Structure formats: structure tokens, C-alpha cells
Amino acid sequence: MKEFFGLLKGGNKPSLLAAIVNSFIGLLKMVAYLLTGNIAMFAEMMHSFGDAANQLFVFIGSALSKKAPTSRFPNGFGRVVNLVCLGAVIIVGILSYEAIKEGIHHLFHPAETTGLAIILSVLGIGVVLELFVFYKAAKEVLHEAGVEGKGLGVFTKSVTHLKQAKPATKLVFMEDFVATSGGVLAMIAVLIAHFTSFVQAEGIASIIIGLMMFYVVGRVFLENARGAIGETDDEMRVHISRIIMKDEHVRDIKMLHVVKEGESLHVDAKIEVDQTISIAEADDIRDRLKLLIYAQKGVSDVLISFDEDNLKTDWQPL
Template sequence: MKNLLRLLKEGSRSALWASIMNAVIAVIKAITFFITGNVAMFAEMMHSIGDTANQFFVYVGSALSKKAPTDRFPGGFARLINLVLLGAVLIVGILAYETVKEGINHILAPPESGEWFYLNISVLGIAAILEAYVLFKAMKEITEDIGDNIKGFKIVTKSFKYIDRAKPATKLVFLEDLVATGGAIIAMLSVILGTFTPLIAAEGYASVIIGLMLFFVVGRVFLDNAAGVLGVADEDMERKIGEVVYDHQHVRDIQELIVFKEGAELHVELKIELDPNMSVAEADDIRDDIEARILQVKDVTDVIIEFDEDDETQTWNNPVSQE
């Protein structure tokens, strides 16, 4: 039990916050539905309930992925988060389908608009604010992972720029709450249009748009995590670590360098060339020094280093210094 609690403390904070906030939003929408009987609000309630369960599973998965290797699973559990997210996108896909279907039903048979207008607008406004808060938390977590001390509005711009470098759980929360925040705003506009203009089917069109946005999230997250399950190479980190290794005074060349992701962890395999006249003891000291330098890079968990003698043919082109 103590080990489980320790692992849960290491779970994705953004996923936990998103789950809590969506639970609050689901309760608010449920109360509104029981008061108004509005079918669209029922769909929104189910959407929030689904998001709550989805992001809670992501939080648990991100925590369990940090479990230490065992005799049965010597490779560790880092890729568990990718498997959990592949399951999570199935929930999002079902939500997307139901959202589009409900929107088409509203377009074909628009319900009466205007009743309980202020209550519906208030609930959607509160939902938009809470979703935006969770979205900002995810943005902040993305910028913190980069390692820069980013503050203010730059957190928003930098989070969009570095979304591909975010941890899998954080990326899912970011994308889901980006859609949720935008969807709440679109839903508010549709309620206004449906009440005060002849476009009484506006809520249906809004529902279809939100559903299509959710399908985009499904596709993006599925492709990212399918690659993560297989162990995808990280070219940005290869350039960064290559720079660290090549700067070592005793490294003549880098023959091979592979950095691949397992969940949020990075694994490095390296083959370098040294002076052929160097002793085994000297080479061993160099190995320890290079390994220590690489392990200082964020999220790197293990390093495998091989040596070869200098063949006087340059292989590594040091791409970072050329940028």
C-alpha cells in the first residue's frame, strides 16, 4: 500500500487536476440537466463524466508507469502510460461519436430554444473558466518540462510550440482541455444564436464541430502513443546529447547515437571512437564521465556506451553547432 501511495504521488499532476475539475463540472451540468431537462446539457454532462474517468485512468497509468522493474518485467513499466492512453482514446472516440450524432439529431429536429437561457449560459461559462484553468495548468507543466523559467503569457505561446515534447499524459490533458475550453465557448455562442436569431439549429452545428475536434484529439494521441509503445526515436534529444558527448575532450568521433522514448523515459545507446593507444582504465574513466554527463539530461534513465578505435573517418556531423 505504501508503494502504491508513493507511485500515485508521482502521477501526472495535470491529469489529476483535470479529473477533479471535470468531476466538478459534471456535477454542475448534472444539476442543470435535472432542472432544465435540456438534452444538450445531458450530452455535455455525459461528456464531462467521460473526461473525468478518462483523465483519472491517465493519472493512475502515469503513476504506475514509474514502478521499478521486477524479475518478471526487467524492462520496467515506462510504456504502460502509452498503453493506458491508447485505451483512453477509445473513450474519447466514443464521446466524439456521440457528440456528432447528438449534433446531427439537433440539426434535423431542433429543440425549442430560449427556456432556461441564463442558467445554460452560466453553467457553460463556469465550465469554460474551470476548463481554461486546467488547460493553463497543463501548459505550465509543459513549460516546466522544458526546463526554462517561463512566466506570464509566454507560458501559453511556449506550450503550443513545445507540445510535441510534452509527456504523454500532459499532452492528452492539454489537447482534451483545449477542445473542452473551445467547445464550451462554441456552445455558449450557439445558445446565444439559437435564442436570439432564426438559427435555432445552432447548438446542433456546435455539437458537430466539437465532435470533430474530439476526433482530431483521438487521431493525434493514438498516433503518438502507438509510436511510444513501439519505442520511438527522439531526434531532438539525439542532437542535444550528441553535443554533450562530442564536447568531451577525449571523444574523437560518434559512430552511433540512438535516443528512444519509453513513456516519459529516455534511453541512450552510444558508440564512440577513442584514441587506440588509450588504456582500458583510461577508457573506463571516460565512460563513467560521459555517462554521468548524459544522466544529467532530464528524463534520461539509462545509458549504454560502446567503444571503438578511431578510424580517422568523421561520422558525426555535429548538427547542433550547424544550426
């Protein structure tokens, strides 16, 4: 148990913050829904509770993924975060379905709701809090990408560098973007339904919010399915190949794999060197290259083997 709590300290902080904030928002929306019966509020309530559960699982998964390899699991636990994310999207998928189903029901059986002040107050608080978490997630995206950003530039730059963020951070970013925009959409729908005769607007908003949630489910599922299987990081593969080829004793690269597992990169390379070098010299080359490759962001495991130079170029960078 002590080890478990120790691992939690290394969990993805934006995920934990988002889980806490969304739990609070979900409770507020639940109270507002019970008082008003507003269908757009119901969709937002489901959205917030789904995000909270999802982000809590992701936080725990990101923490467990940092557990050191054991004799039973020598390859480590890097892919745990991907597996947890795959499980978490099931919850969001179910809640998305409920939001869409209730929205469709409201289209065919529209009903006026009361408590406009309560609804707008709760949705407004939710949007402000979601925007705060969204900003924190955007900042974390830039931090993980090694990019600086200030003011509104944080949002625009984070979208550009989202691919470089860790799986857990990407999930929080996408969920809170949808949550913030969904809250604004729900407020607009409530105002339309209140001041016009078009009460179906709330049902339409509920359906759109549910569909946005499904979009996040699809994106997160595909990305983490690739991570769970083990996906080549082409950008880092090219970068590491350049590091290897800069060594004066390396003649060519016979094989180079850079596989992304969870938040970690595993590097496996076979390099060609002059057949006349000694074992001690080859060992020095290995140590020198490992030191450089381990210094690269996200690299957790490096395996380097040697082959004699076949006097022709095999390595073709992407």
C-alpha cells in the first residue's frame, strides 16, 4: 500500500485536478437538474461525471505506469496508462449514449423547464471552472512539448503541439475542450428555449454534447489502442538516427526501432562499425551512444547491438 501511494505522487497532475473539479461541477449540475428537470443540464451532468471518472482512472493509470520492472514483468508497466484509458472511454461512451437518448426523447416530447437563474448560474460556474482546467491542461501540453506560451497563445500553441503530449494530458485536454464548449452550448440552448417557443433547442444541445463526447471516445480509443500495441514514434526515430550517425565510429544503421509504450520510448538499434575495432572500443561506443539517447525526452530503455560494416548504406531515414 505504501508503494501504491508513493506511485500516486508521480501521477499525471492535470488528470487529478480535472477529476476533482469535474466531480464538484457534476454535483452542482445534478442538484440543478433535480430542481429544474432541464434536459441540457442532464446532458452536462452526465458529461461532468463521465469526465471525472475518466480522469480519475487516467490519473491512477499514469501513476501505475511508472512502476519499476519486476522479474514477472521485465518490460515494465508503461502500457498500463493506455489500457486504463481504453477502459475509461467505455464509461464516457455509456454516458454519451444516455445524453443522446435523453436529447432525442426531449425532441419528441418537449417540456418547458423552470429555474432559469439556477440553470445559468450552475452552467456559468461550470464553464469558468472547466476553462481553468482546460488552461492548466494546455499549459501542461506545452510543458511536455518543451514550448513556451503566454496568455491566449497557450491555447493556440497547445493545439499545434498536442501530438507531443503524454496520453493522459491529451485526454484531459480534449475532454475539457469539449466540456467547456458543451457548457457554452447548453447555456445558449437554455436561453433560446426560454425566450422563444423553440423548446426543442435543449434536446438538440443534449444530442450535440453527446456526439462531442463520442468524438473524444473515438480519438482516445484509437490513440491508446496504438499505444497499448506499441507504436513507432517516427519523429523520434529520425532524431535518434541522427544522434547515432554523428558518432565518428558509426558507419551505418542496420536497424532502428523507437517504440512508444504509454509515456515511455524504447529504443532498439543495430549499428554497423568497422570490423577491426576491439570489443573494448565497441563497448565505449555503446556507452557513449546510450548516454546521448537516454538524455532524450521520454526514453526509458536503450538496446544497442553491433554488426560489421557491409560497405553499403542500409539506413534510409524517413
